[in-house]
Amino acid sequence: MAKRFKVDLELPDEILAQFQEDEIAAKAREALVMELLREHRFSQGKAADLLGLDRHQLFDLMSRYHVPAIDFTPEELKRELEKPLPHS
Numbered sequence: 001m002a003k004r005f006k007v008d009l010e011l012p013d014e015i016l017a018q019f020q021e022d023e024i025a026a027k028a029r030e031a032l033v034m035e036l037l038r039e040h041r042f043s044q045g046k047a048a049d050l051l052g053l054d055r056h057q058l059f060d061l062m063s064r065y066h067v068p069a070i071d072f073t074p075e076e077l078k079r080e081l082e083k084p085l086p087h088s
Contacts, residue, residue, distance in 0.1 A: 007028065009024070009028065011024070029050075029051070030051060030061065031065070033047050033050050033051055034047075034061065034062065034065040034067050037062070037067055038065075038067045040071075044058060044062075044069075
């Protein structure tokens with residue numbers, strides 16, 4: 001279940017003049033979801049669902065926000081690289 005709440009933003013007139021009101025709300029939502037994804041608060045699948053995107057669209061958006069698609073710790077990366085490759 002999702003709750004709705006409003007956030008008040010003060011933005012300079014020159015910023016507001018560039019967007020429609022609904023565009024600003026969409027950008028704010030998008031930025032929040034990308035930041036929460038960066039912080040590992042939820043999965044890529046959940047982020048895609050929240051934004052109504054498919055996986056490819058999400059990866060494009062993540063790229064624009066500089067959110068890595070694969071984000072291993074050094075230890076996790078080492079373990080992954082040590083795994084044997086599956087035989088075809």
